Amino acid sequence: MAINELPKDSMMLLSFVNTRLRDEKIVLEDFCAQFGVSSNEIMDKLKTIGYEYSEELNKFV
Numbered sequence: 760m761a762i763n764e765l766p767k768d769s770m771m772l773l774s775f776v777n778t779r780l781r782d783e784k785i786v787l788e789d790f791c792a793q794f795g796v797s798s799n800e801i802m803d804k805l806k807t808i809g810y811e812y813s814e815e816l817n818k819f820v
Contacts, residue, residue, distance in 0.1 A: 781817075787812055
């Protein structure tokens with residue numbers, strides 16, 4: 760998969776990322792490697808809607 764396959768809408772991206780992290784039991788860095796995107800790009804985009812990544816919970820909250 761590639762970055763152009765990620766949802767463009769921030770809320771849809773949030774749902775997509777959290778679902779993949781949970782269902783595949785992977786960490787954010789592994790998710791980003793699958794899509795060829797930096798974790799900073801994902802974190803910056805989701806921060807615009809008030810979500811931050813929790814390493815402890817392995818999801819955006």
